[in-house]
Amino acid sequence: MTETIINLETVNPIEFFGVNNGKLDILKKKFPLLKILSRGTQIKLSGAPEQIESAKEKIELILRYLERKVREAFRLGPSPLKLRVRRKQA
Numbered sequence: 001m002t003e004t005i006i007n008l009e010t011v012n013p014i015e016f017f018g019v020n021n022g023k024l025d026i027l028k029k030k031f032p033l034l035k036i037l038s039r040g041t042q043i044k045l046s047g048a049p050e051q052i053e054s055a056k057e058k059i060e061l062i063l064r065y066l067e068r069k070v071r072e073a074f075r076l077g078p079s080p081l082k083l084r085v086r087r088k089q090a
Contacts, residue, residue: 002049006059008041011066031055 008016017024017038028036034047034055043059045052 001046002052004045004052004056006043006045006056008043008063011063011070013038013041015066016062027055027058030058 018026021038024036024038028034031047031051031054034045034051036055037044037046045055
């Protein structure tokens with residue numbers, strides 16, 4: 001059995017794990033032969049090397065997506081709804 005730890009420091013853990021770990025549960029169902037534990041900003045994968053590598057690839061895809069989503073949000077600035085609310089208050 002092999003173990004790997006993946007750090008989630010570049011994304012919001014709630015975005016990755018989901019409310020009540022809903023997204024993490026989906027990952028666990030996708031890889032039932034792996035033991036997947038989460039602690040803070042880390043995920044620990046335990047199991048067969050092939051399964052770990054496959055899960056790690058999927059996790060890295062999810063992380064890249066979430067990182068891109070955050071970058072785009074900063075690039076776009078405040079939402080039009082917030083701008084509209086500010087204009088009405090002024």
